[in-house]
Amino acid sequence: MSAVVKVWIDEGCITCDACENTCPEVFQVVDDTCIIIDGINPGEFSDDIIEAAEGCPVDVILYEMAGADEAPTEESPAEESSPPEESPVVVEVVGDGPLDAIMTGDRDVHILFGSQSGNAESLCALMAKKAASYGLVGHVHDMDGFELGSMVGMKRVLIACSTWGEGDMPDNAEELYNQAVAAGKTLSNTHFSVCSLGDSSYEFYCESGKQWDAVLEKLGGTRIHDRVDCDVDYDSPAGAWMLEALSKVACIDDSGAFHEDLVELMSAKAAGDSSSGSSGDVANVVQPEIAFTTSVFRYDAMSGESGIDTWACSMPGHHSVLELLRALKTTQDGSLTFRDGTPDDPTTGVCVNGRLVLPGLTRLCDVARDKGEGAQIRIEPLSAYIVIRDLAVDLSSYENLRAATKPWFVGGEREGSNTSQTVIGVMDAAVATELHKSGDVISPQLLHAASDTVPHNESYMGPALVGHLWNRSCDPRVSDSARTSIIETLAGTDGVKAEADMSSIQRQGRMGATGSSNLLEAKNAVLAHDGYNGRHGKHVWWFTWTVKSSGVLNETILAAQTMGPAGMVKNLPQMIRMATGFTRGGSPMMRDFQGFVAPGKMPPIVNSSIDNHHEVVAIYNAFDSRF
Numbered sequence: 001m002s003a004v005v006k007v008w009i010d011e012g013c014i015t016c017d018a019c020e021n022t023c024p025e026v027f028q029v030v031d032d033t034c035i036i037i038d039g040i041n042p043g044e045f046s047d048d049i050i051e052a053a054e055g056c057p058v059d060v061i062l063y064e065m066a067g068a069d070e071a072p073t074e075e076s077p078a079e080e081s082s083p084p085e086e087s088p089v090v091v092e093v094v095g096d097g098p099l100d101a102i103m104t105g106d107r108d109v110h111i112l113f114g115s116q117s118g119n120a121e122s123l124c125a126l127m128a129k130k131a132a133s134y135g136l137v138g139h140v141h142d143m144d145g146f147e148l149g150s151m152v153g154m155k156r157v158l159i160a161c162s163t164w165g166e167g168d169m170p171d172n173a174e175e176l177y178n179q180a181v182a183a184g185k186t187l188s189n190t191h192f193s194v195c196s197l198g199d200s201s202y203e204f205y206c207e208s209g210k211q212w213d214a215v216l217e218k219l220g221g222t223r224i225h226d227r228v229d230c231d232v233d234y235d236s237p238a239g240a241w242m243l244e245a246l247s248k249v250a251c252i253d254d255s256g257a258f259h260e261d262l263v264e265l266m267s268a269k270a271a272g273d274s275s276s277g278s279s280g281d282v283a284n285v286v287q288p289e290i291a292f293t294t295s296v297f298r299y300d301a302m303s304g305e306s307g308i309d310t311w312a313c314s315m316p317g318h319h320s321v322l323e324l325l326r327a328l329k330t331t332q333d334g335s336l337t338f339r340d341g342t343p344d345d346p347t348t349g350v351c352v353n354g355r356l357v358l359p360g361l362t363r364l365c366d367v368a369r370d371k372g373e374g375a376q377i378r379i380e381p382l383s384a385y386i387v388i389r390d391l392a393v394d395l396s397s398y399e400n401l402r403a404a405t406k407p408w409f410v411g412g413e414r415e416g417s418n419t420s421q422t423v424i425g426v427m428d429a430a431v432a433t434e435l436h437k438s439g440d441v442i443s444p445q446l447l448h449a450a451s452d453t454v455p456h457n458e459s460y461m462g463p464a465l466v467g468h469l470w471n472r473s474c475d476p477r478v479s480d481s482a483r484t485s486i487i488e489t490l491a492g493t494d495g496v497k498a499e500a501d502m503s504s505i506q507r508q509g510r511m512g513a514t515g516s517s518n519l520l521e522a523k524n525a526v527l528a529h530d531g532y533n534g535r536h537g538k539h540v541w542w543f544t545w546t547v548k549s550s551g552v553l554n555e556t557i558l559a560a561q562t563m564g565p566a567g568m569v570k571n572l573p574q575m576i577r578m579a580t581g582f583t584r585g586g587s588p589m590m591r592d593f594q595g596f597v598a599p600g601k602m603p604p605i606v607n608s609s610i611d612n613h614h615e616v617v618a619i620y621n622a623f624d625s626r627f
Contacts, residue, residue: 003043004050006064009034013060014432016477022055023048034060057427098262099135099269105254109136109246110154114143114161114173114208118509119234120197123160125366127242133270134250140366144172148179152186155256156249157221160238161212162197167204169211177211185220189256192216193225193245195238200231224248224258235437246270290317292368292375294324296336299387309333313377317365321352321379324364325391338391346443350391351380356446356508384449384462398448401461405489407468427476438518439471447515452504460498463505466490467518470525491526499523 007026013034019027020034026045028035042049042063053061109131113124121142128138136156143161151157164170169177194216196209206229213227225248228241247267251259291314299306311332315324320343329336339348343360350359352367353376368377385393441447444464448454451463461469472478473486490496499519506516 004046004063004065005042007036007042007049008062009036010060010062011436014057014427014435016057016427018055018057019052019061022052027052027061057432099265102251102253102259102262103135106155107136108139108154109156109158109249110139110141110151111158111160112141112143112146114159114170114177114212116162116164116170116172117507117513119513120160120162120170120195122510123195123197123234123238123242124158127158127160127246130242130246130270131250134246134266136246136250142172143170143176146176148176148183149186151190154190155252157190157192157216158195158245158249159192159209159212159216160195160197161209163199163202163204163206163208166202167207169208173208173212177208177215180212180215180219183219185218187216187219187221190216190219190221191224191249191252191256191258192221193223193241193249194227195241195245196227196229197234197238198229198231205229205231222258224252243267243270288317289314290364290368290375292364292377294328295376295378296325296328296391297380298336298390299381301389315364317363319364321350321357321359321362321364321367321377322348324377325359325379337389339393344442346445347395349382349443349446349449351382351449353378356382356450356511358443358446361442382446382449384451384454395445397458398445398462398464402465405461405465405469407465407472431476435471435475438467438474438514441467441514442511444468447505447508447511450505450508450512450515451499453498453500457494457498459494461494463499463515463519466496466499466522467515470518470522473525487525487529490522491529496522496526 015029015033017029020029023045026037026040026042026049028037049061049063053059053063111124111127111131113120115121124140128140131138161173162170168174194209194213196206196213198206198209209227209229213223217223225241225245228237230237230241244267247263247270248258248260250266250270251262253259291312293310294313295308295310297306298309311328313324313328315327322340322343325336325338326340329338338350338359339345341348341360344358345360346358348358348360349356351357352359352362355367357367359379364377368375379391381387381391381393385395385397388394441464447464447467448462451460453460454462469486469490473483473490478486496519502516502519505512505519508515
């Protein structure tokens, strides 16, 4: 048998330890995936690698063989070097060949996002990275401040736009869209495609993306790939659109001509590049220098003084926030303190312009886009922790909460398969994928800081630990007793019910979307576990029924019905007085009369429908679908 010359881990690892048990010299399981140990020679462990790959329950261990004794596995990428003459099909698929003619000259793809909560922006950032596999140079543009005239001459334009409220444009997209509506036919040589993000519980589903799709065509652009409309769970349809749209725009040559016959070949080439680059490294797109002002929070524990230091800076946009901090420490103030480490070190998080980020993975152009004079970067420590000095915080509070919640794994019996080597547990691929997605958090310490509740409730376990426990409870490998214990922990005083507002978490990009989704699922589970008893359950039950039954939300109905049937009977006299508009608090009638005689001495009494009622109804539609 030929030796293994290359081995890598694809996406979807469920950290089951099977590969590490089979071949610990090659595989090492970490928190949320498996890694290949640096410096190993795969050829020395060929048989063990193949055994581990065959025993992987989710088939994410991929390898490539040397020589011609055995063909590469189905998942393996094709050879980058020229294959033997007897394999002309492989040469055509992986070699540039016919693609050479379109891979020169202008290879820019311009990716614009209209985003209210960060989902469209995250999607565009990922698209720019993927573009390199197609021989493209990705340029991501915030619609806010983008000049419509600069789109003239752009051969490749991709747009991802979310919908806000009842069919409204996101705040950062409204001005550019209005310019486009008023403009003439100017995009004669522009090919475009649109990904629309929305929520099907709203009447005008994905309306903003539909409007962009229509207006780009009106401007003279050519729709190179059909628009896709994505619901709340947008990852899968948006990912498919991304790959198909990039395959097509990559087949536009320097003159702007589209070579449809090369699309399949381009797609195959990109798939091969993606597989061979499975380490996650991507080409770094060089950005021009940005002039901006940097404000950094400073705190001296010895003197107890705090303040802000400000520097005028100029750095290339593709440099990271961590590189900026290192430069300031080296050239401006050697006492500047922050947590330094590898780009993906989860303990290095800071707050940059209101966003919680890992500074090593955050480019300057993504937080201080070039809008001319006045561009600023404000860097602050995470608010959920005690500040040690400057931007460095004490993370022990999170670690103490983590230890107290006992998040470790307690296995139970499950279905298995008797392979030729050993008996190994099996898991449904869809379940494994969901487990991986719900546990895909770049930094639990960062997610912990996303909650507005955490700084005010030191005993609350926080969104990261809620999500981790919820993920554990959904894992089919967990024992029944452990699962029950987890739900009881989540239902406790310091569990998910302590979270006051998920919106602060939701707006923290992809990490926040994952965290808030886990919180919602966990809260639903513990309310069902308690039979909707207690303060939280009954409040949700009656509050939801109030809006669904009345169609409006006003003070009288709210005060009455959130108390439930018993509370309504007990407070019937006060309810009658409230309904007739006399009082809010049950004070003597004379006080109410005085309020009418002396206007302004008491708050408004007349009940009225809530503003933006459609938003409230959408919230309770979501409640209704889950309870």
